[in-house]
Amino acid sequence: MDIITIGKKxxxxxxxxxxxxxxxxxxxxxxxxxxxxxxxxxxxxxxxxDVEKAKQxxxxxxxxxxxxxxxxxxxxxxDGLRQIAKLPDPTGEVINMKTLPNGxxxxxxxxxxxxIGIIYEARPNVTSDAFGLCLKAGNAVILxxxxxxxxxxxxxxxxxxxxxxxxxxxxxxxxxxxDTSRKAATELMRFNGYVDxxxxxxxxxxxxSVVMNxxxxxxxxxxxxxxxxxxxxxxxDMALNILINAKTQRPGVCNAAESLLVSEKAAPExxxxxxxxxxxxxxxxxxxxxxxxxxxxSDIIPATEEDYGKEFQDYIISVKVVKDxxxxxxxxxxxxxxxxxxxxTESYENAMKFTNEVDSAAVYVNASTRFTDGxxxxxxxxxxxxxxxxxxxxxxxxxxxTTTKFIIYGNGQIRK
Amino acid sequence: MDIITIGKKxxxxxxxxxxxxxxxxxxxxxxxxxxxxxxxxxxxxxxxxDVEKAKQxxxxxxxxxxxxxxxxxxxxxxDGLRQIAKLPDPTGEVINMKTLPNGxxxxxxxxxxxxIGIIYEARPNVTSDAFGLCLKAGNAVILxxxxxxxxxxxxxxxxxxxxxxxxxxxxxxxxxxxDTSRKAATELMRFNGYVDxxxxxxxxxxxxSVVMNxxxxxxxxxxxxxxxxxxxxxxxDMALNILINAKTQRPGVCNAAESLLVSEKAAPExxxxxxxxxxxxxxxxxxxxxxxxxxxxSDIIPATEEDYGKEFQDYIISVKVVKDxxxxxxxxxxxxxxxxxxxxTESYENAMKFTNEVDSAAVYVNASTRFTDGxxxxxxxxxxxxxxxxxxxxxxxxxxxTTTKFIIYGNGQIRK
Numbered sequence: 001m002d003i004i005t006i007g008k009k010x011x012x013x014x015x016x017x018x019x020x021x022x023x024x025x026x027x028x029x030x031x032x033x034x035x036x037x038x039x040x041x042x043x044x045x046x047x048x049x050d051v052e053k054a055k056q057x058x059x060x061x062x063x064x065x066x067x068x069x070x071x072x073x074x075x076x077x078x079d080g081l082r083q084i085a086k087l088p089d090p091t092g093e094v095i096n097m098k099t100l101p102n103g104x105x106x107x108x109x110x111x112x113x114x115x116i117g118i119i120y121e122a123r124p125n126v127t128s129d130a131f132g133l134c135l136k137a138g139n140a141v142i143l144x145x146x147x148x149x150x151x152x153x154x155x156x157x158x159x160x161x162x163x164x165x166x167x168x169x170x171x172x173x174x175x176x177x178x179d180t181s182r183k184a185a186t187e188l189m190r191f192n193g194y195v196d197x198x199x200x201x202x203x204x205x206x207x208x209s210v211v212m213n214x215x216x217x218x219x220x221x222x223x224x225x226x227x228x229x230x231x232x233x234x235x236x237d238m239a240l241n242i243l244i245n246a247k248t249q250r251p252g253v254c255n256a257a258e259s260l261l262v263s264e265k266a267a268p269e270x271x272x273x274x275x276x277x278x279x280x281x282x283x284x285x286x287x288x289x290x291x292x293x294x295x296x297x298s299d300i301i302p303a304t305e306e307d308y309g310k311e312f313q314d315y316i317i318s319v320k321v322v323k324d325x326x327x328x329x330x331x332x333x334x335x336x337x338x339x340x341x342x343x344x345t346e347s348y349e350n351a352m353k354f355t356n357e358v359d360s361a362a363v364y365v366n367a368s369t370r371f372t373d374g375x376x377x378x379x380x381x382x383x384x385x386x387x388x389x390x391x392x393x394x395x396x397x398x399x400x401x402t403t404t405k406f407i408i409y410g411n412g413q414i415r416k
Numbered sequence: 417m418d419i420i421t422i423g424k425k426x427x428x429x430x431x432x433x434x435x436x437x438x439x440x441x442x443x444x445x446x447x448x449x450x451x452x453x454x455x456x457x458x459x460x461x462x463x464x465x466d467v468e469k470a471k472q473x474x475x476x477x478x479x480x481x482x483x484x485x486x487x488x489x490x491x492x493x494x495d496g497l498r499q500i501a502k503l504p505d506p507t508g509e510v511i512n513m514k515t516l517p518n519g520x521x522x523x524x525x526x527x528x529x530x531x532i533g534i535i536y537e538a539r540p541n542v543t544s545d546a547f548g549l550c551l552k553a554g555n556a557v558i559l560x561x562x563x564x565x566x567x568x569x570x571x572x573x574x575x576x577x578x579x580x581x582x583x584x585x586x587x588x589x590x591x592x593x594x595d596t597s598r599k600a601a602t603e604l605m606r607f608n609g610y611v612d613x614x615x616x617x618x619x620x621x622x623x624x625s626v627v628m629n630x631x632x633x634x635x636x637x638x639x640x641x642x643x644x645x646x647x648x649x650x651x652x653d654m655a656l657n658i659l660i661n662a663k664t665q666r667p668g669v670c671n672a673a674e675s676l677l678v679s680e681k682a683a684p685e686x687x688x689x690x691x692x693x694x695x696x697x698x699x700x701x702x703x704x705x706x707x708x709x710x711x712x713x714s715d716i717i718p719a720t721e722e723d724y725g726k727e728f729q730d731y732i733i734s735v736k737v738v739k740d741x742x743x744x745x746x747x748x749x750x751x752x753x754x755x756x757x758x759x760x761t762e763s764y765e766n767a768m769k770f771t772n773e774v775d776s777a778a779v780y781v782n783a784s785t786r787f788t789d790g791x792x793x794x795x796x797x798x799x800x801x802x803x804x805x806x807x808x809x810x811x812x813x814x815x816x817x818t819t820t821k822f823i824i825y826g827n828g829q830i831r832k
Contacts, residue, residue, distance in 0.1 A: 217806040238828040245830035367826025389819035391807040403805035410783025412654040414661035
């Protein structure tokens, strides 16, 4: 099916999803979850085709692992849908309703966005998550997964569509673009009037391509060059704990730390301990001149300008000694992707300064950046983490998949 | 100055504007207002150059009128800045602050957007309004006005910069792009990383060009193909009042009605009265077959498909007889620009249906669409009216020029 047809069908289906009652949406979520389990065999079969193809084309191991499904992962997808069914429906609330001097009653009603496009890479579980979250917020969804996972994605979406159709509901509420060409992706990105928002989920290359090529509004997600700044007064143990957690607890994710900044007062005591702890976790250290001088026995690689701007997503960290909190804030302003940054300090003044002046989606005092996550923040689930300032910033829950409209009740008012 | 330099200066200045206290921002607003009045002569001189040039190149009268300043209009600009000084500062509030089970305290703080770009056409008063609103919300602003108004805009911005510099504040908080070429506009539209959001203000051509060419996030504003639907049970007098107000009180603006829908039950009584009232106001009527049949003595022009989708911004209206509220909603879904629509009805059921199902920024029951306006809705002032669903929808006040960031206070928490 061509993209134009998919877009038009989605637009029509979005009127239906917007009108579904919460109970009806939850029923779809529970039935699709059940169907995933029932059709495990079929989905695994399709997935094994993708996995075989990936292996044969020499795809790196971690990528193949992201792609691979098994019974447990399908259980996980089904469980995700059941969790979404339990979340409160974000639509329908009316806020700021008030009566104007002329008697007009004006309020802002939270409503679905309409049609949401998701462009993503190898993980087939995004297919299920994105469908569930978009539907719960009352939207129709167009999915465009990576070519690596096409058979898996088709199998999953077919399972969904069959159940939805059996329930007597238009299955166009979820559509997968089966054409995995770049042309199809570009068409989706320029489908103004049919797609209300595009959310890319994946690596920096994918996200950048969507941002640079879309005319449809985009929510930029995910790239995280996150900093830990250890201030003069930081407690060494706390700072070490936070650093090691932020860097090594799960280095491949966007809220992992990529860069350590240490104040010059704290450096002589803190840096040798930090380097030792990082080395024990097999983290490669790329340090500034001063770092290398302080830890001269540790054989630290010199950091390049490029290293400071990099999201390694690996056991690598850049380290820089800065004069004070002001220089740390300036360094972050220059190199950060504005995702998550933390200060470790016992100074009230510097804690306030850091939270006020650092312009990132999540700014921490004395805690690991790894908490920037919809589940951790209590949203129940997330569609991604926005690093842009428009519409949603930081972890995006169901509310980020909605918009508002003004509703106005009058009794004949006209403007003078 | 080249666009890159302007962008970098704006980015740097946005750290300053974000740190200004409300009282400091208000002082700038009041002093720049005063300076506009003091420099009236200089501004009018620059404006007369623009006006002369426009007249010589055969610019239509209404366009020249938009461009022309006089003492009263400059007073109006100054007064606008003083009004903005009186509005509450939208930044600094922290919402949804809560303590997570692990003791982390998480809240969302409202903060400035950063750098806002405004691309606009002939009205020099936008220069002053946009500067005032962006500054009050803590942002640096880059202005790109039309070439028609370049001398006026330069004079106004120079007045601002001089006062700001005299106050000891970096005048880069407001910058005008003096290069009026298309190339300069395109560079601004693709200046990701330096411009956080672009807001176009002007006609459909300008807005479409910004939407289709920007890689920077855009808030789409303003084009309004607004509908009035007269339902079976509408009170004729109320419907006539609303129709005439929405169409003729100020036909050149985006919240004016462009299309009248009438239910087939209401049509025989309502349409002849409506046509008479519209004709008295010199409104040209382009009607469907049924409209022409019912009002066959009135010499109504046949409506084309194109007419239904058009924002006339003039004394012209399209008229269509529809079966019922469902057909009205479907017609609106097909042709509307999703700005403002109104139903006139005494039916509770149809009023609820219309407000639920019409997917526009403002949906009215028994009132004129002309109320879709920041001042009317009690925002004090507006930067534009968003017709997109991301970030802001409908009239945008100061809050639409801000974003939020998560601030998290811990005492050593790490993720398990």
